[in-house]
Amino acid sequence: MKDYIDSGALEVFVMGCATDEEVQELMYMKAKYPEVNEALKQLEIDMEKMAQNAAIMPPPGTWNKIEDEINDLILREERQNKPVQFRTSDNGYNGQPKAPAADQYIEVEGASSHMRLHKAWRYVFAAIFVLGKIFLGFAIYFYLENRQAQEQLKELKTEVKELRR
Template sequence: MVKINEYLESGILEAYVLGSASKAETEELMELKSKHPQVEEALAVLEADLERIAEHMAMTPPPNTWNKIEASLNELVKSPKMEYLIGDEPIERARPNSRSGRSEQFIEVEGESGHIRIHKIWRWVFAAVFVLGKIFLAFAIYYYLENKHTQEEIQQLRMELRSMRQ
């Protein structure tokens, strides 16, 4: 017989909750769940944890997303290809969209604004990098001009030395 504690720590419960358990593992889990309350309790805790994680990481979609989904669904319903869902003929997976060349399998999601919102700290980092870039550019130009001036002086001194030797 399977030791319950080892079974609970084996990772099968996690695989089941995430949907990656095999059919045999799922059947074994359902059988053990009906016989052992510890398995049922551990499974409930895992499902609750996963739900909390999903709620914590959830993002609200852009405001027009539902309208775009609804328009796409209405277009699919009006399409003559809809009868293939019931019949035996294969469904055409990705039809190129006439206006953009993309497949109709995906729904384009666009925000109201073309601007990207960033965290405030990145604004300061960008400003600091920009200012430092300008400072380094000024130093580079200064030292370039100094080097050029020094090279001209060296050339003049060489000319003077040559003229003195002759």
């Protein structure tokens, strides 16, 4: 029995990775030998303690957010199952849907003033920023070249005027 318990079959079963044959064999051994049953119970207790020690506490207010989301889903489902209400207008036409009530809109307030982006978009924005700097450099370069060419053109015009005289 000690060899069977130390073989790792109990750990495989507790982790949920055992095959059907291994599960059947373990159930047989568990029913036949009480020490296998005790080892299995102790292993489950140890695994639970390890999971509790490694657990990370969620940020405060998480449960309230989850509860609000569930309540919103329930209310949305109830609204979708209601029949559409129509009103009669003053000029005798029917069939215009009712205007939505003010309480149907949810006020959205963010916890932070920062936007969250998918990682791929971060790379796109970084590439756009770098390209913008490159284009700015080219614009300044060509502006200075143009200004220098215009000064040279003015000098050449003055030289041509002096030569004509």
